[in-house]
Amino acid sequence: MKPRAARRRRQSIFRRVVLGVIGLFFALPIVGMVEFTTRAPGGGRTLDTWVTLFDFSVIDADYPELKTGILASAGLTVLTVVIMLFMLVPTMTWVRLRLPGLRRTVEFICLLPLTIPAIVLVVGLAPVYAWVAYFLGESSLWLAFAYVVLVLPYAYRALDAGLSAIDVKTLAEAARSLGAGWPRVMWRIILPNVRTAVLSAAFLSVALVLGEFTIASLFSRDNLQVAINLLGKRDSSLAIAAALAALILAFIVLFAMSFVGNSRRSHRPEES
Amino acid sequence: MVPLPTPATNNAGSTGSGQGVTVTLSDLRRAYGPVLALDGLTLDIAPGEFVALLGPSGCGKTTALRVLAGLEDADSGRVEVGGKDITSVPTSARDMGMVFQAYSLFPHMTARQNVEFGLQLRRIPAARRHARAAEMLDLVGLSDEAERYAHQLSGGQQQRVALARALAIEPQVLLLDEPLSALDAKVRVQLRAEIRRIQLEVGTTTLFVTHDQEEALAVADRVGVMRAGNLEQLAAPQDLYSRPATAFVADFVGLTNRLPALVEGGRAQVLGTSVPLLPGSAQSGTATVLIRPESIAVTSDPAGRATVVTASFLGSTGLLHTVTESGETVVAQIDNDAVATFNPGDKVTLIPRPNPALAVAAE
Numbered sequence: 021m022k023p024r025a026a027r028r029r030r031q032s033i034f035r036r037v038v039l040g041v042i043g044l045f046f047a048l049p050i051v052g053m054v055e056f057t058t059r060a061p062g063g064g065r066t067l068d069t070w071v072t073l074f075d076f077s078v079i080d081a082d083y084p085e086l087k088t089g090i091l092a093s094a095g096l097t098v099l100t101v102v103i104m105l106f107m108l109v110p111t112m113t114w115v116r117l118r119l120p121g122l123r124r125t126v127e128f129i130c131l132l133p134l135t136i137p138a139i140v141l142v143v144g145l146a147p148v149y150a151w152v153a154y155f156l157g158e159s160s161l162w163l164a165f166a167y168v169v170l171v172l173p174y175a176y177r178a179l180d181a182g183l184s185a186i187d188v189k190t191l192a193e194a195a196r197s198l199g200a201g202w203p204r205v206m207w208r209i210i211l212p213n214v215r216t217a218v219l220s221a222a223f224l225s226v227a228l229v230l231g232e233f234t235i236a237s238l239f240s241r242d243n244l245q246v247a248i249n250l251l252g253k254r255d256s257s258l259a260i261a262a263a264l265a266a267l268i269l270a271f272i273v274l275f276a277m278s279f280v281g282n283s284r285r286s287h288r289p290e291e292s
Numbered sequence: 293m294v295p296l297p298t299p300a301t302n303n304a305g306s307t308g309s310g311q312g313v314t315v316t317l318s319d320l321r322r323a324y325g326p327v328l329a330l331d332g333l334t335l336d337i338a339p340g341e342f343v344a345l346l347g348p349s350g351c352g353k354t355t356a357l358r359v360l361a362g363l364e365d366a367d368s369g370r371v372e373v374g375g376k377d378i379t380s381v382p383t384s385a386r387d388m389g390m391v392f393q394a395y396s397l398f399p400h401m402t403a404r405q406n407v408e409f410g411l412q413l414r415r416i417p418a419a420r421r422h423a424r425a426a427e428m429l430d431l432v433g434l435s436d437e438a439e440r441y442a443h444q445l446s447g448g449q450q451q452r453v454a455l456a457r458a459l460a461i462e463p464q465v466l467l468l469d470e471p472l473s474a475l476d477a478k479v480r481v482q483l484r485a486e487i488r489r490i491q492l493e494v495g496t497t498t499l500f501v502t503h504d505q506e507e508a509l510a511v512a513d514r515v516g517v518m519r520a521g522n523l524e525q526l527a528a529p530q531d532l533y534s535r536p537a538t539a540f541v542a543d544f545v546g547l548t549n550r551l552p553a554l555v556e557g558g559r560a561q562v563l564g565t566s567v568p569l570l571p572g573s574a575q576s577g578t579a580t581v582l583i584r585p586e587s588i589a590v591t592s593d594p595a596g597r598a599t600v601v602t603a604s605f606l607g608s609t610g611l612l613h614t615v616t617e618s619g620e621t622v623v624a625q626i627d628n629d630a631v632a633t634f635n636p637g638d639k640v641t642l643i644p645r646p647n648p649a650l651a652v653a654a655e
Binding site: 186197209 | 386387388392409461
């Protein structure tokens with residue numbers, strides 16, 4: 021018993037050390053950001069920067085670029101999630117139901133953006149966006165089309181896991197045999213059963229869009245990260261506070277994912 | 293009870309009376325690439341009749357059922373229900389209840405909500421919907437499980453709820469696609485008897501697809517044996533078993549001995565005994581006669597021309613595997629208490645009983 025107890029103790033210490041190192045790796049920059057944003061001009065600590073950040077009248081008057089960035093990112097987040105879900109959920113469901121032979125191809129296409137650097141994406145998308153700007157105007161919101169491509173691999177993985185967990189074909193056929201048309205099958209049967217996957221895909225997309233800088237910057241469009249970058253040249257403390265707030269929001273969103281749609285406790289009685 | 297309305301888009305018509313309708317499949321063809329799943333299948337089902345389609349994997353029985361349900365399109369042919377052509381009517385408007393081989397309850401709904409789903413689509417008022425769901429769950433013996441989710445029900449209970457869900461909409465036709473195949477043996481036997489009881493009670497025309505011959509013979513009014521996309525024979529279970537139309541049917545349904553024989557004048561000489569032949573048998577010359585194990589009597593006889601290979605105890609009966617002097621293997625059914633009296637190497641005499649048998653041209 022003694023060697024086993026000693027081994028357990030060693031494993032426990034090892035786990036704590038690993039967790040501690042990882043915790044430090046993540047915490048140190050955040051602590052550094054907090055420390056920087058709470059510095060008072062004459063020494064000591066102040067929450068002035070944070071008060072300013074959450075005082076929307078001040079932001080509106082004195083930091084319009086930040087306000088524009090926040091609004092653009094909020095709009096981009098919503099638009100990206102909506103386009104992604106409307107495009108991906110029906111497509112993936114249809115492929116599973118009717119075109120299973122195309123599943124690998126769709127997966128390959130969806131995962132492809134992982135291998136393409138953002139700068140290459142921008143080079144490829146530049147001529148397309150010239151036309152987008154020509155037809156739809158210069159709004160930053162149209163970046164959502166590029167962001168949908170960017171979030172595709174993560175959203176695909178999340179939705180694929182959800183759809184794999186249910187027998188889409190049988191459930192759809194059962195609903196149809198009872199009188200449901202395709203829209204009802206999607207809304208009443210498929211979506212409720214992949215709700216967790218849909219939320220995961222949405223949350224991942226939100227986190228990704230909130231942190232995106234390269235594409236927006238290279239296309240000279242406004243979003244939160246571009247605004248923070250600009251703000252950094254004028255008020256570095258407020259810029260860091262905004263970056264930290266965005267980071268914490270993304271953390272909260274990702275953290276919420278683990279609590280969404282906790283699976284029901286399974287209890288299957290014996291045959292009788 | 294007032295008949296339930298059919299889905300809004302339904303143009304197939306509905307009796308809603310629970311008395312059943314005629315179903316006619318005419319010359320159905322369906323190919324998957326080079327594989328012909330249905331090759332001119334024609335089938336008529338009478339109102340309220342329970343027909344089982346039986347056959348080996350890939351014979352087209354499930355395809356036939358799915359074409360009737362509208363889940364597959366036939367390349368050609370017609371599907372008629374209640375005298376109306378529904379070949380191009382979508383699944384959702386066909387007004388058919390279906391129970392699937394895989395568990396198909398909607399996981400996010402309780403048993404009651406599952407049963408009510410089809411009624412909701414038909415815009416049945418809540419009070420009537422609840423009453424109908426309760427009635428159906430009571431019919432399948434699951435009133436106490438109404439508020440349970442699929443993952444809280446056993447496989448047998450899930451299939452019962454699926455049956456209640458299919459019947460709740462008062463379908464014109466009930467389609468059962470191997471609904472018992474995922475269940476263990478004891479539950480299968482219980483549930484198949486329940487399915488038959490309920491079908492007789494509600495009187496819905498039913499098509500049941502299975503690869504289990506015992507299941508088909510036990511519950512159906514008529515059994516259709518399919519092979520290569522077409523019906524080999526459609527007959528009452530007793531007729532199918534005792535009067536098979538083809539060698540394939542005789543081989544597929546139950547055990548059959550294939551014995552060489554000399555055929556003449558509607559009779560065959562088999563194992564030294566003359567047996568009458570079924571219509572459609574070979575007329576003369578050497579042939580192969582298909583004889584059931586229970587149609588062969590066995591007696592212990594030291595001078596017998598057959599030797600016991602094994603004697604198997606099967607519970608209610610026994611099987612004796614023997615080999616004749618000429619090398620043919622013959623299986624005979626014996627009483628279960630006679631199994632112990634036979635040992636490998638014992639000599640026996642085999643005498644075919646005078647039951648009509650099928651003779652096919654010698655292979």
